[in-house]
Amino acid sequence: MNIMDIIIGFILGSVEGLTEFAPVSSTGHMILVGHLLGFEGTVRATTFEVVVQLGSILAVVVAFWKRILNIVGLRKIETEDQDMGKLSYIHILIGILPFFLLGAVFYNFIKTLFSPQTVVVSLIAGGILMLVAEGFRKPRPTATTLDQITYKQALGMGCFNA
Structure with missing residues (x-):
């Protein structure tokens, strides 16, 4: 891994983070930015896209953990909830x-x-x-x-x- 890989990772991670919760396609934006940076089509590029999107999914799980546990029946609803x-x-x-x-x-x-x-x-x-x-x-x-x-x-x- 070189410094350019780190910069590309930072840029693509930022694009994913900024667009994931907006009503736009975060994947689409990552495809465009990856194309502009020449980071596409390889196993590394595809793997990175999957891993960075897993980070977004983890953020949703952390933000909504009480609701998720309630939906799957692993948490009893408390009075304030x-x-x-x-x-x-x-x-x-x-x-x-x-x-x-x-x-x-x-x-x-x-x-x-x-x-x-x-x-x-x-x-x-x-x-x-x-x-x-x-x-x-x-x-x-x-x-x-x-x-x-x-x-x-x-x-x-x-x-x-x-």
């Missing part, structure tokens, strides 16, 4: 179902989409769709917390994310 019980693993399964179905059907096609050119087009199209969706949003959200999300809303979020 009475509202933390309505979101269930069923919501999560319904929300990820569209990913599994589309992934199973279109796996080979999806693998061809991870090029910088496709990512640029997708990010622009996604940005336009977000602006259009913002114009159609209801004045009041129907769910203001995670615990108010219905199964139908979980499925809708899964479909739109997929």
